[in-house]
Amino acid sequence: MDQEQNGRSFVVTRRSFIKGAGAGVAGAAVVGGSAAIDSNTEAEAQGGGQRIGPGPVRMTLNINGVNRTVEVEPRTTLINVLRGVGHRPLSPDQALTGSKVGCDRGSCGACTVMVDGKAVYGCMMLAADARGRKILTVEGLSQTGKLTAIQQQMVEKDGYQCGFCTPGFVMSLTALMRRKANPTLDEVKMAVSGNTCRCGTYPRIFEAALAAAKMNAAPARKGA
């Protein structure tokens, strides 16, 4: 948990800086803490110092397996682009509003998406830094219409009330279960420690996560 908090305060400072600077390089804030520093280093290694902006720039993002081109200011966050913000934004039918914005500064997790297999706060990563990476949103999980184990168990256990936090929790747990199919309660708590549920449904989300883990553990079932 200490690690998690360190991770979070680190990214808040960093992101205030990058947003203020308006252009340039940014790192991903990783939800659930422990990988935060690794991932920042990685981002720098990949994107290293290339200058764009300050006006709107065209960029192509790989979202749920499809390349989409938008024109946005370099300071635009990944979550805003996904949700249809920009000078030439995603069209209303292409925009993905499943992931929400609850705080826009890395403290609620409503915006959680996966980038290259890791859960990140979509509000803490600039869209420009997601270029060339694989972005997965909650809409990308069940494209065939079949719910994943964690989605199914969230429904079974009534793991939500208003549901505004739900997509974020689903993504944090999906990232966890792709890393570890059968996590412990503590690992579940850690994985969603960057997600807030104001309606107070954590006990049910934990129950759902552990039940999904059991489904994953059972042979002949595919991952989260």
Place this chain on the structure above:
Amino acid sequence: MQQKTKKIKSVVVENGFEKEVEIEVPVGPPASWGDPKALRLLGKRNTRPDGPDKVTGRARYASDVILPGMCYGRFVMSPYPAAKIKSIDLGPAERINGVKAAVLLLQPGADVLYHGQPVAAIAAITPEIAEDAIRAVRVEYETRPHVVDLVKATNPNAPKVRSDVPSNVQYPGGSTKGDVDGALKSAAAMIHETYEAQTRLHCCLETHGHTVKWDGDKLTVWASTQFVTGVRDEFARDTGGPQNVTVITEHMGGGFGSKFGRGTEGIAVAQLAKKANAPVKFLLSRAEEQLANYRGPGVRAEIKLGASADGTLTVGDVKVWNNGGASNANSPLDQGFYIIEPQARRVQRWGVLTNTGGTAALRAPGHPQAAVIWDMALDALAAKLNMDPLEFRKKNHNDPVRVAEWDLGAKVIGWNRRQRTPGSAAGTRKRGVGMGSATWGGGGSKSADCTIEIKPDGKVRAYSAVQDLGVGVRLYVQSIPAEELGLQLADVEPIIGHSTFGPGKGSGGSTTTASVAPAIKMSAVQAREQLAIVAAKKLGAKPEEIEVVPRGRFQVKGSPARGLAWKELCALLPPSGIKAKGDWNEASDLQASGVRGCTFVEVEVDTETGKVTVIKALGVQDCGFVLNRLQAENQVTGGIIQGIGTAILEDRRMDNVTGRMLNPNFEDYKLCGSFESGGVNITLDPPYRTLGPEERGIATIIFDNPTGKVSGIGEPAIIGVQSAVANAIFNAIGVHVKEQPATPDRVLAALASLKGGRA
């Protein structure tokens, strides 16, 4: 004897034209939810129909609506807690590329009364540009002295918060019963303490706001609201009548009492959209939400409480001050006491104005504050009397349902494990057990409509303008007709959250379910009656001889072979089908007001760091007839978690020197997260067992109080939680954290006061 009949509306086809007619049907037995054991769907653990939408991201909230050419709104907010606006220049903002509209919300000469008060609003093509623009607006302020502290504001020499009222101390009130001074003198045991319940913020995860679109003089509003038709009526002021406004709330991300009106953002967004000639989305930023929106008022109370040697609560003398902020200084609960009444009592109360934001209902307005203050006082006096706090309460209160809930809660939590003498646990990590109680209305009234529509193809739709704050409204809109018509859940499509579906209902006071569910029931009953007439005609029987059996089969009582399958029956309907709208007046017996509820908590206090950990918490809640057990339990669980946050984390902090709010965010205004929330969900079924000492988690019991009537429970679920945690901490360490919440610094200060040799 002539059978009694009543008239209901129906549709018939005459000469090829559909016509609405009144038909006579026999008056059946009074409406009833039926024997819970005989029901197929109601009272069970069914999952909600919109669950898959929520887990896939398909559920659409006001903040998710995207319209071509849409702009984004932001507020210009006052950086000062008290000032006069000398001038405002929107020009520099309007000249920024991408800014489409700017409007004033206050005029030069107006007073600002709190940090964060909206002064102007901007709409731009992206939220980033809108933020540039608010920084560009030039506002000249003439600052004034301010006061943000409740106690300081009561000083006659304190700066006056508002020029239109003579004093910051408002709304004096109170009452006296019996010989208070005499009883104080003769009490065998006494406490005299001052307690403070903090000011809290609602923190709905979806902020307040709307997405709006003008078409000529017609306005469509996607609102994050807990009162669809109420918000429609407010926007109607801009459109020349409610007929020109449509409000849609398919889903909304939490309200907790703060989302009844359209708010300043609603006033702004309608103007911005008109001026920009474009749709505008104005969902507040988190900072705007925490600063400019409402809060649940903090309460301070000075309490003298006395009892006789046998534990009879003989006297209470209470002074209460309520922090009403700048715009609403309503006083707290009148009583000054909560649930348990002293024989003689005197209550004096005041609402106090401060240069802080206005207040609004926050989940059981006034109750958690009253409860935590009163419950701390009761436990302090019980300790003086050397009495078990539960026995002390039972000695002074004898409502049988409440006492049964207390006893059940005590058994399940393991009340026997509490410290007999508060603070007597060994070691540095001390365990304690505490309790708190709730009282609430939760009844309904004639308000919302429900229309049930059945088509010749057998499709059933149930419509209501009501919104769902997360309690699972769609499930009961679906399951009540399905139960009545013998259908499966999936056979009924519930459609809610649209202002055109008739009169709606504000979701406040835990009254929604008790108002809407009976309306749906009566509509379903009426639909069944209409169908019975159609079936009777076809089967050559009387309507009262028709019964409904599972799978929606209507058949003649006693000769089941004479019947119609659902599809066959519906095929006989006129092309537009039938519509049923029940009469609420026949439904009043389906709901009742007056629920109780209690919470028991076990905590561990680390006396070296001051950290409080909730080991387990149990909510026991009666709600009469249970519509959906899974969602009812979920409501209680959610109340417990919010209550734990209230008890140990949540605290709106003001800076006395600058008068600013120090924590308008989620980093410093802390909410329960995964590590604070006490662990997994523990489902308990009768006969209830005692939780093990090392068992961790949140347990909920829907207490069986077979009234046969529906009552709401969203609010009572939170009321006793802060009390229970505060008293569990007292039980663990032998001293109360009198100024709430019990953050580590305050726990350590309380422990230090103990070492310092408390009397």
